[in-house]
Amino acid sequence: MVVHEEEPFNAETGLAALGEGPLTATDAFYVRGHATVPEIDPGGWRLHVHGLVERELDLSLVTLREAFVEREVTATLQCAGNRRTGLMAIREIPGEEPWGAGATGTATWTGVALADVLALARPLREAGHVGFAGTDLCSEAKPAQRFGGSIPLDKACRPEVLLVWAMNGEPLPLVHGAPLRVIVPGYIGARSVKWLARIEVRSRPWDGYFQNIAYRLLPPGGTPGPGAGLPLGLVALNSDVLSPADGETVAAGPVEVRGYAFAGGERHVARVDVSIDDGASWSQAELLEDLGRWAWRRWTMTLELTPGEHEILVRAWDSSAATQPEDHATLWNPKGYVNNARPRVRVRAAAPAIGQAGVRDDPTSTHPSTRTR
Amino acid sequence: MVVHEEEPFNAETGLAALGEGPLTATDAFYVRGHATVPEIDPGGWRLHVHGLVERELDLSLVTLREAFVEREVTATLQCAGNRRTGLMAIREIPGEEPWGAGATGTATWTGVALADVLALARPLREAGHVGFAGTDLCSEAKPAQRFGGSIPLDKACRPEVLLVWAMNGEPLPLVHGAPLRVIVPGYIGARSVKWLARIEVRSRPWDGYFQNIAYRLLPPGGTPGPGAGLPLGLVALNSDVLSPADGETVAAGPVEVRGYAFAGGERHVARVDVSIDDGASWSQAELLEDLGRWAWRRWTMTLELTPGEHEILVRAWDSSAATQPEDHATLWNPKGYVNNARPRVRVRAAAPAIGQAGVRDDPTSTHPSTRTR
Numbered sequence: 001m002v003v004h005e006e007e008p009f010n011a012e013t014g015l016a017a018l019g020e021g022p023l024t025a026t027d028a029f030y031v032r033g034h035a036t037v038p039e040i041d042p043g044g045w046r047l048h049v050h051g052l053v054e055r056e057l058d059l060s061l062v063t064l065r066e067a068f069v070e071r072e073v074t075a076t077l078q079c080a081g082n083r084r085t086g087l088m089a090i091r092e093i094p095g096e097e098p099w100g101a102g103a104t105g106t107a108t109w110t111g112v113a114l115a116d117v118l119a120l121a122r123p124l125r126e127a128g129h130v131g132f133a134g135t136d137l138c139s140e141a142k143p144a145q146r147f148g149g150s151i152p153l154d155k156a157c158r159p160e161v162l163l164v165w166a167m168n169g170e171p172l173p174l175v176h177g178a179p180l181r182v183i184v185p186g187y188i189g190a191r192s193v194k195w196l197a198r199i200e201v202r203s204r205p206w207d208g209y210f211q212n213i214a215y216r217l218l219p220p221g222g223t224p225g226p227g228a229g230l231p232l233g234l235v236a237l238n239s240d241v242l243s244p245a246d247g248e249t250v251a252a253g254p255v256e257v258r259g260y261a262f263a264g265g266e267r268h269v270a271r272v273d274v275s276i277d278d279g280a281s282w283s284q285a286e287l288l289e290d291l292g293r294w295a296w297r298r299w300t301m302t303l304e305l306t307p308g309e310h311e312i313l314v315r316a317w318d319s320s321a322a323t324q325p326e327d328h329a330t331l332w333n334p335k336g337y338v339n340n341a342r343p344r345v346r347v348r349a350a351a352p353a354i355g356q357a358g359v360r361d362d363p364t365s366t367h368p369s370t371r372t373r
Numbered sequence: 374m375v376v377h378e379e380e381p382f383n384a385e386t387g388l389a390a391l392g393e394g395p396l397t398a399t400d401a402f403y404v405r406g407h408a409t410v411p412e413i414d415p416g417g418w419r420l421h422v423h424g425l426v427e428r429e430l431d432l433s434l435v436t437l438r439e440a441f442v443e444r445e446v447t448a449t450l451q452c453a454g455n456r457r458t459g460l461m462a463i464r465e466i467p468g469e470e471p472w473g474a475g476a477t478g479t480a481t482w483t484g485v486a487l488a489d490v491l492a493l494a495r496p497l498r499e500a501g502h503v504g505f506a507g508t509d510l511c512s513e514a515k516p517a518q519r520f521g522g523s524i525p526l527d528k529a530c531r532p533e534v535l536l537v538w539a540m541n542g543e544p545l546p547l548v549h550g551a552p553l554r555v556i557v558p559g560y561i562g563a564r565s566v567k568w569l570a571r572i573e574v575r576s577r578p579w580d581g582y583f584q585n586i587a588y589r590l591l592p593p594g595g596t597p598g599p600g601a602g603l604p605l606g607l608v609a610l611n612s613d614v615l616s617p618a619d620g621e622t623v624a625a626g627p628v629e630v631r632g633y634a635f636a637g638g639e640r641h642v643a644r645v646d647v648s649i650d651d652g653a654s655w656s657q658a659e660l661l662e663d664l665g666r667w668a669w670r671r672w673t674m675t676l677e678l679t680p681g682e683h684e685i686l687v688r689a690w691d692s693s694a695a696t697q698p699e700d701h702a703t704l705w706n707p708k709g710y711v712n713n714a715r716p717r718v719r720v721r722a723a724a725p726a727i728g729q730a731g732v733r734d735d736p737t738s739t740h741p742s743t744r745t746r
Contacts, residue, residue, distance in 0.1 A: 235693060319603075
């Protein structure tokens with residue numbers, strides 16, 4: 001992992017680990033934190049459900065496990081700041097983590113449906129949003145407050161939104177939110193609140209710092225403030241190249257390019273195009289295993305690269321036939337969110353040395369890199 | 374209206390009519406047809422519901438009106454070929470209608486929920502899609518067939534999908550599908566099948582010409598064929614400038630720019646930006662009346678234009694914080710669908726003639742134009 005900050009702990013997945021398989025290894029999965037990881041006694045822990053409900057709940061982990069149907073979802077999480085370094089290269093973005101390509105990952109999550117818990121609490125007619133408050137006390141916010149956020153009630157009642165205690169078939173690690181976190185597939189990672197303490201059914205969206213001031217897209221000249229900018233929620237269509245790495249030298253000849261695309265929201269990836277002539281012509285990548293509508297779609301393509309410098313350009317298309325914007329320069333914003341420009345990777349294809357012509361057929365000859373983009 | 378073809382009748386809304394109000398006048402609403410408008414006796418007409426259902430239905434108009442709850446939705450329809458002329462300017466697209474800006478419009482539609490009709494028919498467990506067949510026999514398809522298409526069952530069961538007999542409070546005109554048409558908000562116009570004859574509940578998407586061959590996005594070098602390209606369904610985020618018209622001369626000084634943005638799918642428009650320096654800087658337009666999540670959002674901005682040539686560039690953002698691609702050249706495709714590039718309008722700002730300085734403060738001095746883009 002590439003550690004950006006030790007306290008609070010913030011680290012992203014290295015490019016090699018990100019490209020390894022359809023699911024991201026738990027110990028390599030990116031961590032975005034805004035405070036010291038809280039220590040929680042699972043035995044004494046309770047989930048408090050309150051607000052606009054007919055019946056308040058205080059549920060133990062045992063009750064959650066025993067009284068509700070266990071469900072599983074394979075979902076991609078993606079930090080709203082993923083690929084921020086591309087925006088930082090345009091103009092500086094002080095005070096924000098320099099996320100490269102690895103503030104995203106895909107895992108299988110196990111727990112109970114939020115909808116089932118809400119059905120027991122029975123939201124009132126004026127309910128419109130479901131808020132989540134964590135245990136982590138964040139001094140970054142003024143005043144200091146627990147991390148939190150909300151999603152529309154409509155989304156909260158869909159079967160894919162889970163309260164989870166397991167990740168990739170193992171108990172949820174503390175750093176990923178144990179004993180219980182929310183998973184909101186299709187939404188920015190910030191809504192998948194960790195160390196969940198309470199669920200508040202509300203008439204209006206969350207008014208805490210992390211939704212009303214942070215995690216909002218400001219216009220280029222904007223200033224963060226309550227309600228300024230548009231609230232982030234659904235993940236925007238995005239993609240990235242996971243191999244070869246930007247700046248890598250590969251053997252000329254056939255070169256396998258691999259990456260992922262993620263449609264976000266409720267959409268799916270419909271097509272991925274690759275160009276090595278700056279978009280003058282495009283070829284369609286092969287889409288790999290379909291993990292369902294809540295997960296990224298990995299893709300691959302073999303390019304025939306002549307000796308010399310090449311730029312690999314990629315664009316994904318979602319199920320509305322929308323594609324990514326061309327240029328990350330036009331996406332720059334003061335907090336550095338949502339860089340979903342078409343990714344570009346520069347590689348140098350080296351002619352084989354005399355007597356080593358066979359190397360060009362060796363797929364392991366591309367060198368993994370931990371360089372972040 | 375701008376008539377592109379008399380038989381079958383195809384016409385788009387002129388720019389001035391499109392910009393007139395939040396709803397598009399019924400007699401100016403665009404018409405996309407693939408065959409001669411069928412003549413249907415409303416008294417003898419029946420809606421046949423069949424396929425993967427427990428109970429087949431044959432419903433008269435009287436039964437539909439009497440036995441179901443009447444519902445209303447304000448929804449924007451948009452032809453998948455809207456703004457095709459922008460793509461035709463890049464490379465020719467033979468055999469397709471040269472739609473400018475006006476193959477879109479917004480109306481209030483009245484009828485019954487498809488979900489209520491399906492509830493009576495009770496889809497079987499293996500149902501996954503709901504198909505619609507019209508009465509219009511289209512010889513454009515080989516073999517000739519009735520126009521048709523399908524949507525996922527999930528969408529078909531949502532409350533916004535209606536079977537309608539009225540448009541903007543008046544009986545549905547014959548050219549718009551009387552006695553009954555489907556309205557699928559958020560989807561391309563081709564799914565809002567007119568002159569509805571039957572509803573077929575299916576396990577797989579519609580395999581007729583208009584979904585399996587036409588209305589699919591091919592890669593630039595692709596050839597139409599069964600299953601080739603990605604099926605269009607959800608409308609992609611789009612926007613356009615409705616005033617001033619491209620090429621118009623306006624009085625220098627404050628110039629009101631007006632347009633619409635449409636998020637498509639289940640998304641809403643979050644922001645609209647306007648630039649007069651080719652995207653180096655952007656200002657945020659004022660969003661006008663909110664007609665709900667299924668309708669376009671009109672916007673306005675007053676620009677201060679100095680005498681000379683200007684290019685007005687616009688980009689909309691949806692609720693996932695995704696924006697439109699920059700350049701329509703990179704969106705060219707063989708059938709000319711989904712031109713959702715950022716719209717550009719060139720205007721000449723004329724210095725006021727001596728003794729007429731007051732004209733610059735007269736907002737009526739911008740001249741409506743019927744030029745299509």
